Amino acid sequence: MTAQPETVEHAVIEEALDRLFAEHDPRGDVVRFLSARFDAGLAWVWFPKGLGGLGLSRGLQGMVETRMQEADAPNPALYNALGVGMGAHVLLAHGTEEQQQRWLRPMFNTEEIWCQMFSEPGAGSDVAALACKAVRDGDEWVINGQKVWTTLAHVSKWGMLVVRSDPDVPKHQGMSYFVIDMESEGVEVRPLRQITGEAEFNEVYFTDARVSHSNLIGDVGDGWRVALTTLMNERVSIGGNVPPRGEGPIGSAVDVWKERGGNEADRDRLMTLWIDAETARLTNARARDNRRSGTPGPEGSTAKLAYAEINKKIYEFAVELMGAEGMLYGSYEMTRPDMFRDIDDPRKGFLRSRGNSIEGGTSEIMKSILGERVLGLPGEPRTDKDLPWSEVPRS
Numbered sequence: 295m296t297a298q299p300e301t302v303e304h305a306v307i308e309e310a311l312d313r314l315f316a317e318h319d320p321r322g323d324v325v326r327f328l329s330a331r332f333d334a335g336l337a338w339v340w341f342p343k344g345l346g347g348l349g350l351s352r353g354l355q356g357m358v359e360t361r362m363q364e365a366d367a368p369n370p371a372l373y374n375a376l377g378v379g380m381g382a383h384v385l386l387a388h389g390t391e392e393q394q395q396r397w398l399r400p401m402f403n404t405e406e407i408w409c410q411m412f413s414e415p416g417a418g419s420d421v422a423a424l425a426c427k428a429v430r431d432g433d434e435w436v437i438n439g440q441k442v443w444t445t446l447a448h449v450s451k452w453g454m455l456v457v458r459s460d461p462d463v464p465k466h467q468g469m470s471y472f473v474i475d476m477e478s479e480g481v482e483v484r485p486l487r488q489i490t491g492e493a494e495f496n497e498v499y500f501t502d503a504r505v506s507h508s509n510l511i512g513d514v515g516d517g518w519r520v521a522l523t524t525l526m527n528e529r530v531s532i533g534g535n536v537p538p539r540g541e542g543p544i545g546s547a548v549d550v551w552k553e554r555g556g557n558e559a560d561r562d563r564l565m566t567l568w569i570d571a572e573t574a575r576l577t578n579a580r581a582r583d584n585r586r587s588g589t590p591g592p593e594g595s596t597a598k599l600a601y602a603e604i605n606k607k608i609y610e611f612a613v614e615l616m617g618a619e620g621m622l623y624g625s626y627e628m629t630r631p632d633m634f635r636d637i638d639d640p641r642k643g644f645l646r647s648r649g650n651s652i653e654g655g656t657s658e659i660m661k662s663i664l665g666e667r668v669l670g671l672p673g674e675p676r677t678d679k680d681l682p683w684s685e686v687p688r689s
């Protein structure tokens with residue numbers, strides 16, 4: 295009997311995983327293990343061979359992630375969240391082969407950290423309003439302007455940068471997308487402190503910074519299309535995680551319950567939250583396994599919205615259970631995280647989860663996207679859509 299294609303694909307992945315674990319210690323050196331994982335085609339199984347993949351279906355990635363969790367292997371998405379979660383997918387969809395060869399491996403093995411520079415003081419939910427300017431000068435572009443809320447810019451080697459390359463056409467048409475070396479002259483990174491006391495993100499100032507034309511992703515003026523690929527993957531990367539059952543924020547709330555207990559009403563609330571968290575987790579797992587290839591669709595926005603709102607409710611519940619102690623958050627001394635780490639204190643989780651419904655697009659924007667694109671509701675009025683960007687009134 296001929297094997298079913300999916301069975302063959304499963305067998306190829308199982309074999310590659312067995313070989314990887316036989317030859318490399320998942321608890322050893324992080325860069326060495328992740329380099330070997332990339333070379334084995336197990337970084338992203340749907341990427342082409344030689345570029346971290348095996349040319350298989352995207353839905354099979356879950357098999358790899360489960361085995362990695364079981365082996366306690368390093369999670370590159372914690373070290374290089376913006377590179378692995380978004381940059382890689384942008385390069386696959388829009389990068390040249392040379393760009394893919396240059397950037398994917400050191401991104402995955404965490405030797406080169408990436409950040410995302412979209413938001414500006416005057417452009418957040420409406421990213422296409424951005425003003426940071428790029429002017430061509432021979433084989434280079436000269437960048438001037440400011441970005442804000444740039445997560446992990448202080449440890450990044452490369453930044454995904456969207457700029458205004460033509461102010462005289464409507465806003466969505468006049469943007470271009472570059473990958474810029476964060477160590478270049480004219481790039482200044484300043485810490486921005488969050489409610490947790492940490493400065494996970496930054497302001498970034500560009501003063502006559504130069505980027506080579508060969509670092510352009512897509513064509514000149516193609517920035518919006520490339521940015522959308524980034525944003526769709528960002529939502530999956532923020533909201534679409536599939537942790538083991540009962541782990542993550544809900545695990546932390548259950549721990550507080552076990553330690554302190556509560557009344558019947560608290561118990562009901564905990565059960566409702568547990569069911570909501572588990573439903574979101576299973577929905578994400580199904581979306582992940584059904585994904586064949588390419589850029590994720592609206593399921594990324596659903597996942598992101600659900601994750602943000604559930605996380606906030608879970609941590610609110612956990613600090614309430616802690617009573618007065620829930621208000622005693624450790625130190626507000628400024629620290630500069632160099633990666634994402636699991637949050638072990640529910641009080642920190644409570645503070646950090648406030649940002650979950652802002653980062654990667656606010657919950658209001660997620661609802662608008664779902665209303666318009668999935669439910670087919672009438673769109674918001676967009677009066678500046680056809681005006682040249684330079685003629686749009688700005689404060």
Ligand SMILES: Cc1cc2nc3c(=O)[nH]c(=O)nc-3n(C[C@H](O)[C@H](O)[C@H](O)COP(=O)(O)OP(=O)(O)OC[C@H]3O[C@@H](n4cnc5c(N)ncnc54)[C@H](O)[C@@H]3O)c2cc1C
Pocket residue numbers: 409410411412413414415417418419420442443444445446495649650652653654655656657658659662674
């Ligand atoms: C922890 C964290 C990390 C981040 N990391 C990065 C990063 O690495 N790179 C990056 O580029 N950005 C990053 N951001 C920025 C983030 O993407 C923006 O903050 C977000 O898109 C919202 O933009 P804004 O802050 O300018 O708010 P605004 O767009 O000014 O929104 C203010 C309020 O108005 C509401 N609103 C705005 N427009 C509408 C509308 N059309 N309909 C209904 N309501 C609306 C919003 O929901 C919000 O409540 C990060 C933010 C946070 C909190």
